[in-house]
Amino acid sequence: MKVICFISVLSLLCHCNALDYRLCQELPKEKHCLIEYPVRYRWPHQLRYVFNWYTKSCFEIRWSMHCQTLATPSSTNNFPSERECQIECGGWA
Secondary structure, rough: OOOHHHHHHHHHOOOOOOOOOHHHOOOOOOOOHHHHHOOOOOEEEEEEEEEEEOEEEEEEEEEEHHHHHHOOOOOOOOEEEHHHHHHHOOOOO
């Protein structure tokens, strides 16, 4: 009984900083921050990654540099690397 309680407590502690699975299903809401591929040379941007809940994979987006003030918080489905995207959202799928 003590082992089961210990394992339950550990599993809760491990996921306390994890991104909520519902956020992994949402696409970025700031549409004005997304740079389309054909105009990528006109606007300064950075490559970021978003998790697609239906294909269970991360895809690349171009995030406008003027949106740095919005600073894509860690509580959104918008990641600086594909690896971080998979770590945060890939486990829920």
